[in-house]
Each structure stands twice: as C-alpha cells, then as structure tokens.
Amino acid sequence: MRPGRALAIRVASFVVVLVVWELYGRSVNPILFTYPSAIAAAFGELVGNGELPAYLGQSLQVLVYGLLLAIGAGIPAGVLIARFRTVELATDVYVSALYSTPMVALVPLIVLWFGFKVPAKVVIVFLFMVFPVLINTEQGVKNVDRGLLEVARSFCSTERRLWRDLILPSALPFIAAGVRLAIGRGLVGMVVAEFYTSISGLGYMIVRYANAFETAKLFVPIVTLMVIGVLLLNGARALELWLAPWQRRNSGEA
Amino acid sequence: MLCILGPSGCGKTTLLRVLDGLIVPDDGEVTIDGRRVTDPRTDVAMVFQHFGLFPWKRLRQNIAYGLELRGRPRADIARSVAHYTELVGLGGFEQAYPFQLSGGMQQRAGLARALAVNPSILLMDEPFGSLDAQTRETLQEELSRILGREPKTVIFVTHSIDEAIFLGDRIVVMSRRPGRIRETLAVDLLRPRQLNDVRADPNAIKLRAHIWDELRREPDADPERRP
Numbered sequence: 001m002r003p004g005r006a007l008a009i010r011v012a013s014f015v016v017v018l019v020v021w022e023l024y025g026r027s028v029n030p031i032l033f034t035y036p037s038a039i040a041a042a043f044g045e046l047v048g049n050g051e052l053p054a055y056l057g058q059s060l061q062v063l064v065y066g067l068l069l070a071i072g073a074g075i076p077a078g079v080l081i082a083r084f085r086t087v088e089l090a091t092d093v094y095v096s097a098l099y100s101t102p103m104v105a106l107v108p109l110i111v112l113w114f115g116f117k118v119p120a121k122v123v124i125v126f127l128f129m130v131f132p133v134l135i136n137t138e139q140g141v142k143n144v145d146r147g148l149l150e151v152a153r154s155f156c157s158t159e160r161r162l163w164r165d166l167i168l169p170s171a172l173p174f175i176a177a178g179v180r181l182a183i184g185r186g187l188v189g190m191v192v193a194e195f196y197t198s199i200s201g202l203g204y205m206i207v208r209y210a211n212a213f214e215t216a217k218l219f220v221p222i223v224t225l226m227v228i229g230v231l232l233l234n235g236a237r238a239l240e241l242w243l244a245p246w247q248r249r250n251s252g253e254a
Numbered sequence: 255m256l257c258i259l260g261p262s263g264c265g266k267t268t269l270l271r272v273l274d275g276l277i278v279p280d281d282g283e284v285t286i287d288g289r290r291v292t293d294p295r296t297d298v299a300m301v302f303q304h305f306g307l308f309p310w311k312r313l314r315q316n317i318a319y320g321l322e323l324r325g326r327p328r329a330d331i332a333r334s335v336a337h338y339t340e341l342v343g344l345g346g347f348e349q350a351y352p353f354q355l356s357g358g359m360q361q362r363a364g365l366a367r368a369l370a371v372n373p374s375i376l377l378m379d380e381p382f383g384s385l386d387a388q389t390r391e392t393l394q395e396e397l398s399r400i401l402g403r404e405p406k407t408v409i410f411v412t413h414s415i416d417e418a419i420f421l422g423d424r425i426v427v428m429s430r431r432p433g434r435i436r437e438t439l440a441v442d443l444l445r446p447r448q449l450n451d452v453r454a455d456p457n458a459i460k461l462r463a464h465i466w467d468e469l470r471r472e473p474d475a476d477p478e479r480r481p
Binding site: 147148150151153154155156157158161165166169170172244245246 | 271299310319353
C-alpha cells in the first residue's frame with residue numbers, strides 16, 4: 001500500500017474515534033466518563049497552572065533513572081551469564097524466579113528497605129525493567145551465528161575482536177527488543193511506585209482526580225502516559241535502526 | 255588447484271575444516287610446510303559455502319576483516335581492499351551492506367576477503383553451491399580468471415563433476431561412507447580454460463564419464479538405500 005494511503009487511513013480512523021467518543025461522551029454522566037474536548041480543556045488548564053509539567057517531571061525522573069540503571073546492570077549481567085557457564089548455572093534459578101514474580105509483590109519490601117522517596121521508586125522501576133534487558137541480552141549473545149563464529153576463528157580473531165566484530169553487533173537487536181519490553185514494564189512500574197510509595201508524579205494526579213471525581217482531569221495523566229509510552233517505544237525503535245542499519249531488511253525499508 | 259569431489263555426506267567439508275584447523279581430528283594429523291595444524295593459521299584462508307559475511311559490516315569492512323585482524327597498517331588495508339574489490343568485480347559497491355547484494359556478489363566479497371590476506375593456501379568449501387546455475391558458471395569463470403592473474407594453491411571442495419573438471423589441475427574423488435579417497439586424477443586441459451571449450455573437449459568428456467562410473471560403483475550411491 002502506498003504510504004500516503006496508509007497515513008490517510010490512520011488519520012481517518014483517529015478522527016472517527018474522536019468524533020464518536022465526543023458525541024457519546026457528552027451524553028454520559030461526567031463523573032463516570034468524559035469526552036475529548038473536555039480532556040483538551042483540562043489539559044490546557046493543568047499545563048497552564050504548571051501542575052502537569054511538575055508531576056510529569058517527577059515521573060520522568062524516576063523512569064529515566066530506572067531505565068539507565070536497568071540498561072547499565074542488565075546488559076553486563078546478561079553478557080556475563082551468556083559468556084560464563086558457571087555464572088549462568090549459579091544465577092539462572094534466581095533470574096527466572098525473579099522474572100516470573102509479579103514485581104508488585106515486592107513493593108512493600110522495597111518500601112521497607114528504601115523508604116518512600118525517589119530511591120525506592122527508582123528501585124521499583126529498575127526491578128520492573130532489568131529482567132527483560134538481562135534475559136534478551138543473554139539470548140542475543142547466545143544466539144550468535146555458528147557459521148560466523150567459524151569465520152572469525154578461521155581468520156584467527158582474538159577474543160576481544162570477536163566481541164566487537166560478531167557477538168555485540170549480533171546481540172544488539174535482541175538487546176534493543178529487551179529495552180522496548182522494559183519500557184512497557186517500566187511505565188507500569190512507575191505508576192505502581194507512585195501509587196504505593198509517597199504519592200507523587202502522574203500516579204498522584206490519577207489518584208487525586210479519581211478521588212475528586214474530576215474525570216476529565218483524570219484522563220490528562222492517563223493520556224500523557226500513553227503519549228510517553230508511544231514516544232519512548234518509537235524513540236527506541238529509531239535508535240535501534242540508527243545503531244543497527246542492517247536491520248532495515250527486516251522492517252522492509254530497504 | 256586441487257578439487258575434492260564426492261557425494262554429499264562423505265566428509266569433504268569436514269576434511270576442509272580439519273585442514274583449516276577448525277576441527278582437530280580424532281586420529282592422524284595435518285601438516286602444512288612441515289608444521290602440524292592444530293589451530294587456524296594466518297596464511298590459510300577459507301571461502302565459505304554460506305558466504306560468512308558480517309551483516310553489520312559494509313562490503314569494504316567485510317573485505318578488510320582479515321587484514322584488520324592481522325594488524326596491517328590502515329593505508330595498506332585501504333590499498334588491498336580497493337585492489338581486491340576491483341579484482342572480483344565489486345567496484346562501486348564498497349558501501350553496501352551484504353543484504354543489499356545478490357548471492358553471487360556476496361560470494362565475490364567472500365572471495366575478495368580471503369584473497370586480501372594473501373594466503374599461501376586458499377580453501378574453498380562448495381563456494382558456489384548455493385548459487386543459481388548461471389551465477390555459478392559466471393563465478394567459475396571469474397575464479398579461473400582471477401587465479402590466472404594471481405596464482406595460488408587452492409583446495410576446492412565440490413560435489414559437481416563439471417566444476418571440478420573445469421577448475422581443477424587434479425581431482426581427488428572421495429567415496430561416501432567410509433569417506434575415503436578413491437583416486438586422484440590429473441586434469442589434462444590447458445589454461446586459460448573457457449567453460450564451453452571444456453565442455454566440448456574430448457579429454458574432459460572422457461574424464462567426466464570415468465568419474466561418473468566411479469561414483470556410480472558406490473555401494474550406496476542409491477539414495478533409497480541410505481541407512
């Protein structure tokens with residue numbers, strides 16, 4: 001399909017959904033539901049009085065610290081596990097146990113250990129994000145093409161060059177996919193952290209406006225979360241294409 | 255140029271990997287110039303059936319790979335890469351990624367990468383086996399032309415009788431199971447060779463018929479009877 005036509009369908013669908021939502025939303029009790037123009041007005045108000053930017057800043061701070069920590073710890077840990085069989089055998093039980101544990105279950109413990117402030121929130125987001133990064137890195141390193149490994153050996157590659165020429169580039173798409181997974185989980189972790197620790201950020205806005213039955217304002221942080229999610233995922237995808245241009249073959253852009 | 259010819263599954267590729275030092279044989283040993291082969295050597299280069307190009311490296315970087323590993327100075331690498339890129343007919347594609355090239359072009363790059371390290375022995379593992387018939391013939395003639403300009407000791411594994419006759423000075427015929435050398439034949443054809451001339455040459459036709467008979471005498475040449 002031509003790109004212009006694809007875009008037209010997307011825009012048309014968006015407009016139809018907005019119009020139907022607007023018409024239906026106006027007919028429902030405003031405490032239970034709302035409609036796009038009311039959300040837009042609430043959005044304008046909350047941006048104007050500085051409330052949304054302030055809380056958004058708190059949330060993003062937690063999210064970014066958590067993401068950086070998850071990448072900084074997850075990639076090296078995944079590499080070590082994939083490279084050294086001993087490390088893998090010593091840790092795989094804990095990794096799979098923690099990965100399968102619903103992280104929400106650990107939140108009270110983290111509050112106990114790290115308190116209610118930013119560090120506790122960062123730790124929660126980190127725990128939500130680190131395992132997809134770690135496990136994908138491990139898979140990526142293990143998934144190295146045997147044929148290319150043989151090429152490197154045949155040309156007498158050193159261990160260091162082997163990582164640079166073969167293992168890291170071949171693991172990169174896996175790592176990027178892990179980061180994308182982590183972003184989705186990290187957003188969940190961020191809101192959970194804001195609900196269960198000292199209430200702050202977008203999570204605070206959601207709780208406050210829900211309790212006050214200000215449904216239009218309640219939708220502002222929710223829509224903001226959606227937009228952050230979409231932007232971060234697209235940003236990660238763009239970064240991946242920039243770092244790994246040979247991958248374009250797979251997305252049909254070449 | 256020595257061609258190793260045999261039915262699939264007779265261990266041609268394994269033999270080549272032993273020669274390259276990628277596998278250590280359970281029994282026996284390989285020596286090159288009196289030195290035993292236990293690991294890959296820097297003066298032996300291999301062209302792989304699966305091309306073995308790095309998908310994330312541009313053509314230029316792929317061809318430079320062996321030279322970089324050998325720690326050659328940058329200027330030398332650039333000169334060699336330019337020379338071998340031209341020699342295999344890939345001039346103008348230096349910046350392309352492997353996925354942007356056809357199979358034939360990728361194998362030209364694989365050949366350039368191996369030639370660039372100026373090996374004393376070039377090992378080729380069914381290098382044209384996964385290409386379509388026309389590309390295969392073009393590359394056979396190209397290889398013949400390139401080796402005419404830069405002669406090398408080549409050990410070339412193939413399961414195609416015609417390919418072995420066209421390229422080889424000697425042909426080693428292997429039997430399937432056990433993978434033993436059946437006989438070694440000299441190819442009595444002048445160089446430079448042309449594919450069409452070789453096809454019509456009476457010596458080549460006789461050689462071809464002889465090899466066919468040899469392979470047909472195999473106890474289990476019939477695929478139905480394979481265990």
